[in-house]
Amino acid sequence: MKEWTDLALDTARAKGATYADIRIVHRRVQQVSVRNGAVDLLAEHETVGFGVRVVADGAWGFSSSSRLTREEVQRVAAEAVAIAQASATVGKEPVDLGPPEVHVDTYRTPFEIDPFGVSLEEKLALLLAADEAMRRVKGVRVARGNLVAQRERKTFASTEGSYIEQEITEVGGGIVAYAVDETEIQQRSYPNSFGRDQRTGGWEIVQAMDLPGNAERIASEAVALLTADPCPCEVTTLILGPTQLALQVHESCGHPTELDRVLGAEAAYAGTSFLTPDKLGAFRYGSPVVNLTADATVPGGLGTFGYDDEGVPAQRVPLVREGIFVGYLTSRETAVQLAKMRGEDPERARSGGAMRASGWNRIPLIRMTNINLEPGEWTFDDLIADTEHGIYMETNRSWSIDDKRLNFQFGTEIAYEIRHGRMVRLLKNAIYTGITPEFWGSCDAVCNVDHWRVWGTPNCGKGQPGQVAHVGHGVAPARFRNVQVGVMVN
Amino acid sequence: MLGEKRIRGIAERVLAASEADETEVVIFGLEERLTRFANNFIHQNVAETNVAAVVRVALGKRVGTATTNDLSDVGLERAVEQATAAARLSPEDPDYPGLPEPTPVEPVEAFDERTAAYTPADRARDVGAICRQAEAKGVTASGAFRTSVHEFAVANSHGLFAYHPTTIADLTTVVMADDSAGYAAGASWKVEEVDGVGLGAEAIERALRGRNPQPLEPGTYPVVLEAYAVADIVAFITQMAGAMLVSEGRSWMTGRQGERLMSPLISIWDDGRDPAGWPLPFDFEGMPRRRVDIVREGVVGEPVYDRRWARKEGKTSTGHALPLSNPLSPWLSGGAAGPLPLHPVMGAGEHAVEEMIASVSRGLYVTRFHYTRMVHPRDAVITGMTRDGTFLIEDGEITVPVKNLRFTQSYVEALASVEMVGRVLRRQRTGLGILRAPALKLSAFRFTGATTF
Structure with missing residues (x-):
């Protein structure tokens, strides 16, 4: 690979680039779905x-190609410089990346069982067993299942002298049952909605899911939901199960702490953020039990890596400490911009290592790594027992948030009414809505480390042209007071 | 750009490498150039040259798939081997319809040399004009301007070969003032039809007019929806108009064909051959695309079919198969969604937006919707936010800008309450097509929450 990276960097320099990097990426994905x-x-x-x-000329340019030949590498490097020079004609401040990042290293995510070493027959048999178990439940109209194995090998090199080789292996799987009658449609997914849960690691992740062992349960839940009572419309106590809480963290903490979004880079697409730099270090984002961390080093996380896609080492970055907003997801360029804004020494500004590209054909953007709600003190049973009246919701079905990440509305596949410390009644079409800092400010309990694990979100969209990132969220169930639930009742 | 000759050569190499009973290859070629701007300057500027071959082989009714962007003999042969190995392991698919025989496809012109040759300097000039307009007015512009060349080809071992080169240009811009924003967007396969300066002026005017927005209580209001907002409604309605979703009971159309569910002013169809959109005359099985009337004067029409679902339901394909796998647009692939419309149109009416506003005594004018998601599929209940220009209408005039509102609303019911339809169709880019929609006036739209800006 060094021959190609040297050729690209030398060409870019010769054409006038003051900085250049190249990523060569090979990705293999195996998909089985039934x-x-x-x-x-x-x-x-x-x-x-x-x-x-x-x-070049103080502005960014990027070009990419699927043809790894000498001529094409030279053409693409030259095109990137020409694009940067065009950018400079509508430019502002020259790009400042701060102090150089120079790393020569290799990294690979660990696994116990290579997912590509497991036969397709075994994968298919597993899914068909789960599929059959779901369809044995009367009332199930459609059963689906899927497994994904992905291995990405990428080489990063820069004109600053970095040369980094990484291998990231991911495995995901999931099942869903749809129950349909004349007036209602309900679905239940396991272990997560949107097709699957996914993590870095090996086949052992799928084995631990036990898809066939959970198939009948979720199919029965889907059918039971057809005739369940609708979620009432009221202000009440809400307990979020782990996968729904993961999405809540994703949308209302992960995205608004992306510093490029804060500074306007996404204004014309999904929007900006309410977490403006003047709030850093002082704004009360949540209650004192709320601690949020961006951790690209957590084992098994879907946002776990050795180096980000501009060659910055993986890090653990606090975002919210005891409810106070204290940090952003950053890149080299935005870390410098933030330092200058705050009157700090830009030479000491360091990226938090959150620049990630969805493939060789995309520029890195600030993306989530593993955005984690740190565990609290409660056991789940104690949390339910301590709740006099409320609703437990789990597994996302719909999600929407405004373009500053304030007003959100989420729907879940399943919910239960809680009365006198017990889950007593199944509820369908559950929805809750709120304003981000008010919602997190109402959090009075987070379950402990025994209930905490990292969930994968393999469908995080951002950027133009669109990029789909694989990110993670470590959470344990948590409780929120005075939440509006049940906007839609039918 | 590869061109028809090279693409035909790639297809022939794939077909020659396969010993399967049936073999198909779908080839995507892409040269995409996108200039992105924010805070009145270009902050991202990218180019991609890519190609992908999706190989499907069948051993009897056992089917396997592989994709690659390695067009060497070794790469293509490996893809054929991988697809064949998958097919050997696959159980028989009783619904596999086989690959089609060659079917005539009338070509549609949708390639514009000027668009294909548009340079980074050309895009910077157009984007710079928007940024300078914004600066002069004391506001900040952001957006993206993309010019692309696509090539689509389908070939199979029965001798079918279809090839379609095409261009597309699309520009979106959001202009922000201190406490307001404005939006405009346009798309065409001819870059000359995307008026950057005009779109910038439109967004700037909205942003300036939206300053100092006032809070408004959520509730049910009459609305005038700009074509940008209506595009979201048309997208959701048509994304659920595939035969698989309808058959599985997961669509608003299920069991309702022939019923009048919407205002008689509403007609929605899909037409992949209309040069006013972004035509692609065949689908990803190589079948000719047919116009399908999804809603005809308020009456629920037909879903769209690929060959699999046509065979299952005793119909003929309408030419709406998606690729089994789509490496360049992963979210636009078959399987989970089945056949889908890619070229939706809502028919135009006879009113100007100003006439719609004049007809409202107290209601809202909404520029666009944001982050819309399905809450419940049965009646296409959607939640989302207003964005980039929401205004109160009082006594037939826009009076004050209002802070953004959340809605939770059945789009089917919304279209039942349409009272006026705009006379102008606006083009907006979707995943693999251009959607065209007019502005609408609705008697009722349900806003269920509010935000702080």
Whole structure:
């Protein structure tokens, strides 16, 4: 690979780049999915290519190609410089990346059982067993299941002298049952909605899911939801189960702490953020039990890596401490911009290591790593027992948040009414809504480390052209007071 | 750009490498250039040259798939081997319809040399004009301007070969003042039809007019929806108009075909051959696209079909198959969604937006919706926010800007309450098409929450 990276960097420099980096990425994905007892997709995907990112005339340019040949590497590096020079004609302050990041290293995510070493027959048999168990439940119209294995090998090199090789292996899986009658449609997913849960690691992750062992349960829940009572419309106590809480963290903490979004880079797409720099270090984001951390080092996280895609080492960065907003997800450039804004020495500004690209054909953007709600003190049973009246909601079904990440509304697949410390009644079409700092300010309990684990979100969208990132969220169930639930009742 | 000759050569190499009973290859070529701006300057500026081959092989009714962007003999042969290995392991698919015989496809012109040749300097000039306009007015512009060349091809072992080169240009901009924002967007396969300066002026005017927004109680209001907001409604309604979702009971159309569910002013169709959109005359099985009337004067029409779902339900394909796998747009692939419309249109009416506003005694004018998501599929209940220009209408005039509101509303019911339809269709880019929609006036729209800005 060094031959290619040297060629790209030398070409970029010769064309006028003051900084350049190249990523060469090979990704292999194996997908198995079934639907109602038949194979939906049995597929192998491979993509390889490279992207060259440069600063020239003080502005950014990026070009990429799937053709890894000498001529194409030179063409793409030159095109990146020409694009940067065009950018500079509508420029502002020259790009400042702060102190150099120079690392020569290799990194790979660990696994016990190589997912690509497990036969397709075994994978298919597992899914078909779960599919059959779901369809044995009367009332299930559609059963689906899918497994994904992904391995990405990437090489990063920069004109500052970095040369980093990484191998990231991910495994995901999930099942969903749809129950339909003449007036209602309900779904239940396991272990998470949107097709699957996903983590870095090996086949042992899928084994631990026990998809067939959970199939009948979720299918029965989907059918029971058809005739369940609707979620009432009231202000009440809300306890969020782990996967819904993971999405709550994702949307209302992860995205608003992306510093490029804060500074306007996403204004024309999904929007900006209410967490403006004047709030850093002083704004009460949540109650004192709320501690949020961006941790790219947590084992098994879907946002775990050795170095980000501008060659900055993986880190653990506090975002909210005892309810106070204290940190952002940053890049090299935005870390410098923030330092200058705050009157701090930009030469000491360091990126938090959150620049990630969804592939060789995309520039790195500030993305979530593993955005974690740190565990609290409660056991789950004690939390329910301590709740006189409320609703427990789990597994996301719909999600929406405004373009500053304040007003949100989430719906879940399943909910239970809590009365006198017990979950007593199944509820369907559950929804809750709120304003981000008010909601987190109402959090009075987080479950302990025994209930804490990292969940994967393999469908995080951002950027133009669109990028889908794989990110993680460590959470344990938590309780929120005085929440509006049940906007839609039918 | 690869061109038809090279793409045909790639297809022939794939087909020659396969010993399966049936083999298909779908080839995507892409040269995409996108200039992104924020805070009145270009902050991201990117280019991608990519190609992907999606190989599907069938051994009897056992089917396997593989994709690659390695077009060497070794790469293509490996993809065929991987697909064949997957097919061997796959159980028989009783619904596999086989691959189609060659079917004539009338070509549609949708390639513009000027768009294909548009340079970073050209885009910077257009974006710079928007930024300078914004600076002159004391506001900040952001957005993205993309010019792309796409090539689509389908070939199979029965001799089918279809090829379609096309261009597209699309520009979106959001202009922000201290406490307000404005939006405008346009798209066409001819870059000359995307008026950057005009779109910038439109967004700036909205942002300036939206200053000092006032809070408004959520509730049910008559609304005038700009075409940008209506595009979201058309997108959701048509994304649920695929035969699989309808068959599985997961669509608002299920069991309702022939019923009048919407205002007689509303007609929605899909037409992949209309040059006013972004035509793609065949689907990803190589079948010719047919116009499908999804809603005809308020009456629920037909879903769209691929060959699998047509066979299951005794219909013929309408040419709406998605690729089994789509490496360039992963969210636009078959399987989970089945066949889908990619070229939706809501028919135009006879009113100007000003006439709609004049007809409202107290209601809202909404520029666009944001972050809309399905709450419940049966009646297409959607939640989302207003964004980038929401205004109160009083006594037939826009009076004050209002802070953004959340809605939770059945889009089917919303279209039942349509009283006026705009005479102008606006083009907006979607995943693999251009959607065209007019402005609408609705007698009732349900806002269920509010935000702080």
